[in-house]
Amino acid sequence: MRAFSYARAEDASAAVRLAGASARARYLGGGTNLVDLMRETVEQPDALVDVTALPAAIEARSDGSILIGAGASNTAVAADLAVRTRFPALARAILAGASGQIRNMATVGGNILQRTRCTYFYDDASRCNKRAPGAGCDAIDGFNRIHAILGASPACVATHPSDMCVALAALDATVHLQGHGGSRTMRLVDLHRLPGGRPHVETELQRDELITAVELPALPFAAGSTYRKVRDRASYAFALVSVAAALDVGPDGTVRDVRLALGGVAHKPWRASIAEAALRGRPATADSFRDAADAELADAAGLRHNAFKIDLARRTVAATLEGLAGGDRT
Amino acid sequence: MSIVDTVKQAVTGAVTGAMVRLTPDAPVDPLAxxxxxxxxxxxxxxxxxxxxxxxxFAAEVPVEGLTYAALVYSTIAHGRIVTLDTAEAVAAPGVVLVMTHENAPRMAPPAIFMSNPRAAGASDLPIMQDPSIHWNGEPVALVLADTQEQADHAASLVRVSYEAAQADLSFDQARAQAHAPDSVLGEPARIAIGDAEAALAAAPYRVDLSYRTPRHSHGAIEPHAATVLWEGDKLVVHDATQMLHATQWTLAGIFGIREEDIRILSPFVGGGFGGKGLWSHQILAIAAAKLSKRPVRIALSREGVFRVAGGRTTTGQRVALGANADGTLAALIHTGVAAMTAHNNCPEQFTFPARHLYAAGSFLLEQKVADIHMLANTFMRAPGESVGTFALETALDELAEAMALDPIELRRRIEPDKDPTSGRAFSSRHLLEAYAKGAERFGWSQRPAPRSRREGEWLVGMGVATATYPYYxxxxxxxxxxxxxxxxxxxxxxxxxxxxxxxxxxxxxxxxxxxxxxxxxxxxxxxxxxxxxxxxxxxxxxxxxxxxxxxxxxxxxxxxxxxxxxxxxxxxxxxxxxxxxxxxxxxxxxxxxxxxxxxxxxxxxxxxxxxxxxxxPMEVMKHSMHSYGAQFCEVRVSAVTGEVRVSRFLGSFDCGRILNPQTARSQFRGGIIMGLGLALMEETEFDERTGRIMNPSLAEYHVPVHLDVPEIDVIWTDIPDPHSPLGAHGIGEIGITGVGAAVANAIHNATGRRVRELPITLDKLL
Amino acid sequence: MRFTINGQAVEASVDLRTSLLDLLRDHLHLYGTKKGCNQGACGACTVLVDGNRINSCLALAVQYQDRAVTTVEGLAGEHGLHPLQQAFIEHDGFQCGYCTPGQLCSAIGMAAEAERGVPSAVTADLSAGPVVLDHDELRERMSGNLCRCGAYNGIVEAITQTLVTGAAE
The missing domain is CATH 3.30.365.10 (Aldehyde oxidase/xanthine dehydrogenase, molybdopterin binding domain)
Structure with a gap:
């Protein structure tokens, strides 16, 4: 780990100012990903700006929306009664991630910005276009069981590892940002980028721009939302495939509305818009769910070790929606 | 750890084989x-x-004036170092020493396992003595600094360039040139009794199957570590080791000093499982302490453990069984290849179970090794038997299915009355009793027909397999x-x-x-x-x-x-x-x-x-001495995702007298849990393009967590072995054996699918 | 930097890079807290900060100034071992003992979370109600603590006996 300076920001403006004073500053939340990557020399900041003193409140508004301070711990969000009742998919996604200890440390802002688990990204002896733009990618022909099947590029096949973000993507979350030019908001699904030719640029954030809050707009039928994670052991492992879903079925048995996102399949949390469009107005049946999943995954491409994810994603999407249509929690 | 060989050397040093047979048995230990x-x-x-x-533990001994070590690992598998730029590291804050092959003290190569009863070397390669590189991850520099943070940072500043040589990294390619090892732990690499291939071809029932098992990491939660002090000419090493005196003897040879001038202490070891031996890190720390004249602590990072301390190797196996109509075996063939290096001696004795477990009209048991440019593999909990029983015991399950026999009934029909390959009498063998007790307690009679029991999306099945491990x-x-x-x-x-x-x-x-x-x-x-x-x-x-x-x-x-x-x-x-x-x-x-x-x-x-x-240990020369068990497993497999959950497990063991039921139960359970890891999730990823281990992490090398592990029931026969001290057998390894097969057989019973390549991850069941 | 460790005020002058774990071990010689992976992947380094369990290996010490840290050395009371420590011995909740301090601290933090009603990935109904620490809940919540010796059964028994309200004696 390289030496760095450390400062604790009292508010968002101060944080942005402090970060602006250094060439390679990083915001430090719980540190659960950043400290690990610094030890691996993947991240080499010259300054850490501690943002854990920033607002962490979870505000359940009367209109059904919720505003979550970016400094809130993952545990606090998952334990919040409003989150659990209005957006159970978010609580479940968070609880499916990492361990109790890490969820106590990790912040919402940090979770959104965590970096891929691609083992070639972690290994400084391997080629990686994220670590060294233009170096090449050793994952494409290497161990790529955990890699992307959607939206990958010849430069990068890494996946975004967050569970929480998959639920946020499904639930139309908006992130509140503050930067040198002031504050703005952005849909979470627009925050992360697909790799294209520049996989080292992972988000649309501007330099030193800080996530200050996450907002979940009211979505009454999200009260029945859920999250299903498929992984290599029963707990404490990253997703091979995960699904966040909310389903609104009318009295006539047709899909009135649906929210669907996939994790573990792409460089960003993958909002399944194609499947959603295919489902609206269709009968809420197993056939419809399978067709919608097929439509979403029509362009999916497998590598040597991860092609199974295409079928796995299809099955998991269909089963998750069937569970919601049947009214039982998965 | 020359298990059988050491025993044999010691015994044959005194008596010949004929005399062994004539030597009376030691009296039965009254404490048995x-x-x-x-x-x-x-x-x-x-x-x-x-x-x-x-x-x-070893990294926790307070010492005045301690320095902390960090290692730099090679990034090629074979070749040589061309340039070493240490200037920036030497100049970094707190750095006491940067040691490379250019300034390391001269050291003899470690005496390799089995070259002497007290040899502890995992490999006989020289350590940091020249620019040559033998595996991806070999230490090329050691940095000593006043704090661990300073040492780690300075290590990242060492610049090394290499000239790569052709490296043998592909197991499939190396298999084509596989060769017989001199011996497999003192036993012949090949045993042929009768014409097994002909008997197989003529048998009315037969299975002929191929298996693959991956590399494994011991994954002890305590990373390897040592705290090293030179007190004048005397060396004190606080080590995490499972071979104290062998380490002492071997270090004496490496550093050219007297054994009595070396003291090794290791009062607590945070998990070993075969992995806590003498690797390069202790030797390098001792050399650095000598060079710097400062006490040294080396505590390997988790990545370092994967780069420097070897694990279980990969195998490719064939099991072919020919059965007569009455359920006896006409032919038992178990052959295969394990990856090894040209500098170690650990061929993963996966054919050992087949040498002693079952009666058959003919045998062909043969194992070879394929040389790979990799970190020396080593013994890991039930080396050989763990992955050998996976192949043998799933093949038996397939044979039983082909013959429409209950798998336990099949094992009754092939129960031998004496050791089937050595002809020696068993000292104590109650395998069928273990099966009977286990079957009753587990409710084996409730085993469903394949793919017939479903609860919601979960397919439920039961499997069984034999556990076995030698008495040494x-x-x-x-x-x-x-x-x-x-x-x-x-x-x-x-x-x-x-x-x-x-x-x-x-x-x-x-x-x-x-x-x-x-x-x-x-x-x-x-x-x-x-x-x-x-x-x-x-x-x-x-x-x-x-x-x-x-x-x-x-x-x-x-x-x-x-x-x-x-x-x-x-x-x-x-x-x-x-x-x-x-x-x-x-x-x-x-x-x-x-x-x-x-x-x-x-x-x-x-x-x-x-x-x-x-x-x-005359008893092992006179008798066929082994421990046995029957592993019963119930799994639930998601029909949607292929996820496997082990819902029930019972180990029924026959391991002589049990000395302390509570700690014994824990040890059996621990072996079984490591077996669940072997069955379902563990694999050290070796990139055959580079020879690099790509998941040197406990986040990416999956071992079972709390939620993977059901309550594990353990029972035993508690029948003393009349020929062993206390009537006891060691029980550390047998728990893992047979588990891979019991799980695989249960998965077959649940899903109708046979998976012959470990680990059985969900993608293999979709 | 100032910390309160096991109830005692402690001052230490350490590198900004020093983790809370290394502060405890290398600087304060409190070796009870273990370093298993230094990657946040094993839980051996678990300590309690203001009563919450965290992985001290991923915590930069500088971030935890003026906080109250409890390590395994601080679990025992005036009358000897904490009941959970005693139960670990009775139920053989360890073999090599290396993951044990982390399991102990984690279990205590875990029980407090359950007491506060924090749900887990296996909680069937998220909408409310107290958490019942049944076998699945306990195992899921403790899954951040690896034990390679495989003492999981004994650990769960010890926690059930000690920290689960209403558990059968």
Whole structure:
């Protein structure tokens, strides 16, 4: 780990100012990903700006929306009664991630910005276009069981590892940002980028721009939302495939509305818009769910070790929606 | 860890094979059937220290003026270092030393396992002596600094360039050039009895199957570590090791110093499983301490453990079984190849189970090795037997299915009456009893037809497989008993990695000496004590027991002499007395005896000290000695995702006398849980393009977590082996054997799918 | 930097890079807290900060100034071992003992979370209600603490006996 300076920001403006004073500053939340990557020399900041003193409140508004301070711990969000009742998919996604200890440390802002688990990204002896733009990618022909099947590029096949973000993507979350030019908001699904030719640029954030809050707009039928994670052991492992879903079925048995996102399949949390469009107005049946999943995954491409994810994603999407249509929690 | 070889060398040094057969058996140990402290669930003696955070492991010894080491690892698998730029590292804050092959002291290569009974070297490659590179991850520089942070950072500043040479990295390619090893742990690499291929071809029922098993990592939660001090010419190493005295001897050879000038201490080891041997990190730390004249702590990072300390190797196996209509075997073929290096000696003895388990009309058992440019592989919990039973026992399950026989019934029909390949009599074999007890308790009769039981999306199935592991007893160990009026201390340079050694041997000593448990103590973990044997091959319990038994004979003789004719014991011979109630007593005349305190007081002695070496392990030459078990597993497999959850597990074991039911149960369970990892999730990813291990992390190398593990039921026959000390067998390894097959067979029963490549991850079940 | 460790005020001058774990071990010689992976992947380094369990290996010490840290060395009371420590011995909840301090601290933090009603991935109904620490809940919540010796059954028994309200004696 390289030496760095450390400062604790009292508010968002101060944080942005402090970060602006250094060439390679990083915001430090719980540190659960950043400290690990610094030890691996993947991240080499010259300054850490501690943002854990920033607002962490979870505000359940009367209109059904919720505003979550970016400094809130993952545990606090998952334990919040409003989150659990209005957006159970978010609580479940968070609880499916990492361990109790890490969820106590990790912040919402940090979770959104965590970096891929691609083992070639972690290994400084391997080629990686994220670590060294233009170096090449050793994952494409290497161990790529955990890699992307959607939206990958010849430069990068890494996946975004967050569970929480998959639920946020499904639930139309908006992130509140503050930067040198002031504050703005952005849909979470627009925050992360697909790799294209520049996989080292992972988000649309501007330099030193800080996530200050996450907002979940009211979505009454999200009260029945859920999250299903498929992984290599029963707990404490990253997703091979995960699904966040909310389903609104009318009295006539047709899909009135649906929210669907996939994790573990792409460089960003993958909002399944194609499947959603295919489902609206269709009968809420197993056939419809399978067709919608097929439509979403029509362009999916497998590598040597991860092609199974295409079928796995299809099955998991269909089963998750069937569970919601049947009214039982998965 | 030359298991059989060491034993054989020791034995054949004294007697020839014919003489072995003529040598009478040692008398049955009276403690084999006696109930005292032994046979009771005694809590671990080191429990309070461990739960209080007071047990000091190798990286936790406070030392004044300590320096911290960090390693730089090669990034090529084969070739040589061309340039080494250490200037920036040398100039970094806090750096005390940057050691490379250019300035490292001259050291002899380690003596490799089996080259001598006390050789501990995992490989015989020279360590940092020249620019050549032999595996991806080989240490090319060591940085010493005042703090770990400074050392780690400076290590990242060392710049190395390489000239790569052609490297053999592909197992499939290397398999084509596989060759026979000189031996497989002292046993022949090939055993052929009859014409097995012809018998297979002619058999009415046959299966002929291929299996693949991956590399595994021991994954002890304590990373390898050592704290090293030179005190003048004397070397002190606080190590995490399961081979104290072998390390001492081997280090003496490497550094050209006298053994008695080296002291190794290892009172606590945070998990070993075969992996805590002598690797390059201890040797490099000692060299750096010598060069810097400062004490050194080397605590490998988790990545470092994967780069420097080898694990289980990968295998490709074939099992072919030909059966007669009556369910007996006409042919048993188990062959295959394990990846190894040209510089180590660990061929993963996966054909060993087939050598002893079942009767067959003909056998072909043959294993080869394929040379790969990789970190030396090593012994990991039940080397060979763990992955060998996966192949053999799933093949048997397939045969049983083909014959429409219950798999347990099939095993009844192929139960041998003597060792099928050596012809020796079994010392103690109650496998079918273990099966019967296990089947009843597990509810085996409820096993559904394949893919017939479903609960929601979950397919449920049951499987069974045989567990087996040889009985080994290592020669060369000595125990010392120090007896005072207050009690006794038994001393031996043995190891405690969580097996419960200190507890079980205290129980043993209490019963051997006729003292209450609270008045005896077992001291271990220090080469200043009489030499212990390695903690490997599930051998330590009986190896210590035999030495303690021998020392006790010496002690009794001394006590009788001290007691003299004025004692109630006067005139009695050793064979006429027994130890009980804190003294020696006539075996039949219960009133005739004298307490230790009284004997010592009359003799004016504060203590009596007796030391003896264990007799050579003749029992393994005369008998076929093995432990057995039946592993029962119930799984639930998601019909949607292929996820596998183990819902129930029972291990029914036949491992001689159980000394401490509580710690024994824990050890069996621990082996079974590691077996669940082997079955379902564990794989060290070796990138065959570069030879680099790509998941050197406990986040990406998956071991079972709490939620993967159901409550595991363990039962045992508790039938003493008449030919072993205490009637006991070691039990550290057998738990993992058969588990992979039991899980795979249960998955087949649940889903109708056979998976013959480990680990059985969900993608193989979609 | 100032910390309160096991109830005692402690001052230490350390590198900004120093983790809370290394502060405890290398600087304060509180070796009870273990370093198993230094990657946040094993839980051996678990300590309690203001009563919450965290992985001290991923915590930069500088971030935890003026906080109250409890390590395994601070679990025992005036009357000897904490009941959970005693139960670990009785139920053989360890073998080598290396993951044990982390399991102990984690279990205590875990029980407090359950007491506060924090749900887990296996909680069937998220909408409310107290958490019942049944076998699945306990195992899921403790899954951040690896034990390679495989003492999981004993650990769960010890926690159930000690920290689960209403558990059968």
């Amino acid at each position: 059937t006696k109930h005292g402290a032994l046979g009771r669930s005694v809590p671990r003696v080191d429990g309070p220290l461990k739960v209080g955070g007071q047990a000091r 007893r290592m020669p060369g160990g000595s125990a010392r008993i120090r007896l005072t009026a207050e009690g006794a201390v038994v001393q031996m340079g043995s190891h405690e990695m969580g097996m419960g050694t200190a507890t079980a041997q205290a129980q043993h000593a209490a019963d051997r000496l006729g003292l209450p448990l609270e008045r005896v103590r077992f001291e271990y973990g220090d080469t200043d004590l009489p030499p212990g044997t390695i903690a490997g091959g599930s051998s330590q319990t009986v190896s210590i027991a035999a030495a303690l038994l021998a020392a006790h004979e010496v002690l009794v003789a001394q006590l009788l002499k001290l007691a003299g004719n004025d004692s109630p014991l006067g005139g009695l011979k050793a064979a006429e007395v027994e130890a009980r109630d804190g003294g020696l007593h006539h075996k039949e005349d219960t009133g005739r005896g004298e307490s230790y305190a009284s004997i010592l007081a009359r003799a004016g002695r504060a203590e009596v000290v007796a030391q003896a070496e264990a007799p050579r």
